[in-house]
Amino acid sequence: MSAGTLIARRSIRARWGRTLAIAFAITASVSFVVGSFVLADSLRATFDNLFQELNANVDLEIRSAQQFTTDDARDPIDVAVADSIRGVDGVAVVEPTLQRYAQLLDPSGKVITPAGGPTFGVSWEGDNGISGLTIKEGRAPNGPGELAIDKATADKEGLGVGDKVSYLTDSGTFSGTITATVGLGSADSFGGAQLTVLDLDTALVNLGADGKVDAIDVKVADGADVATVQRSIERVLPPNAEAVTGAEVAQETSDQVNQFVDVFGTGLLIFAFITAFVSGFIINNVFQITIGQRLRELALLRAVGASGRQVRRMITLEAFGLGALSTVLGVFGGLLVARGLIALFDAAGAGFPDTSIVLEPRTVIVAAVVGIGITMASVIVPSRRASRIPPVAAMRPELGFVAMRTRRLVAGAIVTMVGLTTFVIGLFVRPGGTTGLIALAGGGALLLFLGVASLSSTIATPVTRVIGWPIEKLFKIPGALARQNVARAPRRTSSSASALMIGVALVSSTAVFASSLRASLVNTLESAISADYIVTDQSFQGLSPVVSEKLAAIPELDAVTPVRGVTGQVDGNTKNIGAVDPVAFDKLVNPDLLQGTVADLGLNELLLQKDPAKDLGVTVGSTVDVTFQNGVTQTLTVAGIYADATFGNWLISLDTLAEVSDAPARDFFVIAKLADGVGAATGDAAVEAAMAPYPQANVQTNAEFLDSQEAQINQLLLIITMLLAFAILIAILGISITLALGVFERTREIGLLRAVGMNKRQTRRSVRWEAVIVSIFGAFVGIVVGTFLGVVLSLAVPDDVISKLAFNPSIIIIILIGAVIAGLFAALYPSYKASNMNVLEAIATE
């Protein structure tokens, strides 16, 4: 074994506390990274399997064609098509499928809401070897008085075969006897969804399908060639219908679901990398300090003949060993994290079908790159410093390090500026679309943090003196010691506070973003919308048109419009188009019209926001050709141009929408306004009465709507803070270990203080408040940087989302209180260590 390896190994073993802290930071970061990957990969594999299993017996599916890929529902297909397919040679089983909104009611008539999933009513012709549904108990429903439900819901609600139950659909309330509990494949539930299963004829009526189904599944006869049957079926299909294989459908469906998995996985990964970044700071700081403490040892090595390179290699080896070991632990930790999260989702009602954990080689490689990479990168500067320790420092430690102050400041300033520029370019110029935005804005922010961390040492002394002032007044000598100890090593103070700074900066930038979002929403609700009621959907499937029809019929309401949506393509570019009732919309919303009118928006006419109008070069009277997913192309005439983009950039009337699309109508939400002279109480009662049968419709007044939006915004803030919890925990650990190393360095000094009469309690206090000052300093810099980033971020968001900047002082106060608590936590171990020193030994320490 070479001397370098030997010393590196011994050093890891000899400095347990430090080694554990570093190992914990790396392991936690790697676990988070691995967990994110494993979770996403496992979910992806699960959904792939699930849809393959569900479609395993479907050889062909007949459905409406789509001109371009969109999340819009396909147009339904006439159930009569099924009959013509039955006559085709080689077709064995034909099963029309239908899926609409349906929700079970409890005996008191209230809806039963699953914990996190949607509620569906589906048609089922029984176990004919084609459907993915499997009977867990009982027999398939047959006739209007019967239904089956999924086993998970049955178990949860205490329902079983033979029980009578009511269910709600778009057509009304129905009841029936449960004849079976069913599952999907091997699972008891489908991703937490609540299932009401009816036979086809009942479903066509009760689910309000109007004689049309979503698709028709086909199983070919044994020995028949699927491709041949497919060609034969295509010959009898109506125009704009297509026959595709079950495998294709499975792939499409899982791709669709996996889009969400991807977004979710990427989100987690971003926070995992933030955690890793924060760990880097801690590791760097710890190595920096321990190299200071090992100054004489390293100088001695140089004196007896170790070259600078050997010293550097030794430190690097030590870091590599730590990084590699922790990476291995982190991979296992990541598997646990993924398992834990899946268990958590399951507990929350997601009901994943047996998710098997998937560990891709790619995950292990990334884990190694992150775990070892972060450690090695953190140790570049400390190891260079170590290699430059002159051998003479073995006898004269004061000659140890050469000051590099000015160079550091210049470098810090440059990094800060580059980071800021990159961040701003990423947000405002957005080269390379979303990927470019994330890479540039994210990379820029990280550089900015690095720069600020190194610059903040210049303000550490004055700022911590101010923070420490009240503490000194309050706690006298221990307070004064704490204050001085923080101020005397500004570099160390700023680097141990930096990790916390990053966490706080991210929380406070989100806070600014969130309050601006809220303020903009208030602004919009006050100036652009004069609605008294906003009805939103709670079924995840859009509101039934019945809701707006019922509301429109109430005399207490003057104007009611649903807001529907459809996607269309203009010159090959996909646009989101909103559809509203023009007369009611005119009374409810002020879109800041520049040309034309809203109320007169007629059939095949279009209202256009000024930006797309400018891009297309159209004015009132011009025409635009729009192609819809079902292949219909309609020429729309521009009837008006408006400025306020709250309701999107393209608006058509409901009549025009009906003209171009056969897809079942679903509303995003409905807005309504009281008639003149009708009081709020009268209106509330009338609306409540009309909506009683539609619990999926969530009626809110303007103020309630704002409250619920605010609750969602706060939830976002909370989730982001929770995702940063790992990083913040590591930051606290960092302050703790830095302080513990500091206490160790000051052993003699503390021994002296104890010898001349400072008691244990005062010793603990001085260390404790030192930690608090450091963490408040970190929080302070974090709030300043974060608020700035939040402002830039809010400015970069389009005006229809954020039009106004706002700040939330209460969050800043919460963060500062949190910082004090974090400091107290961080001080637990170091203060114990300091107060329990043996005074005699401490004084004897050289």
Add this chain to the structure above:
Amino acid sequence: MSTPAPPAPPAPPAAPTTVVPGGTAAAGSIDARKTYGIGDSQVHALDGVSVSFETGKFTAIMGPSGSGKSTLLHCLAGLDTLTSGATFIGDTYLASLDDKALTELRRTRVGFIFQAFNLIPTLTAEENIKLPMMLGGDTGDKEWIDHVITTVGMGDRLKHRPSELSGGQQQRVAVARALASRPQIIFADEPTGNLDSVTGAEILSFMRNAVRDFGQTIVMVTHDPIAASYADRVVFVGDGRVTGEMIDPTTDQVIDHLRNWD
């Protein structure tokens, strides 16, 4: 090893690279000057020191605190650099060496014994002794190392860490390490400064025996007349200059010399 062209000062007496008992200089300095600070606040730690140390002899450098004796030792050993003048070990001028060559020189041709903090705390006594060889990637002369270890009497404590050894034992390990690579010269900086007189005498005996029995060259800085009496020769330093010397000193002679100084 290359022999560079001598710099401005006259060439030193030709020194053999191998140890020849009773031979000429193993190391020395020519008009060595070391200055700290600038202008009025200039301090001359070394103010023109020319001295040479004979091969196979035990030389002590004595002087009061601040006399420049430690600085002289550091510069002779290549741990510190001069402002002007030259130092040499054997036929090598140290000023001509870059950091890499200096490191190589320290590892192969020089041994060190410091007053304290001689040992790497995480390594065992044995590993500390072999450290310079290990750094060079070889195992050294095993027979010789065993001989050295037996001589300093550390055979039974080889697996102990420095923290498990007494001060005297730690210094014995340091002596063994310095001897283990058979360096051309050993520099000792107050090697007994932290020890009681009995233990100190033991260490000094080891050093004197190494000179007598192995022909080792040792240069030792000390302020202790008793320690100096173990040497073959004492060089007195004051205010950055050589102020005198004494051959085969006794403790009393040294004390007398120091008394006359004041």
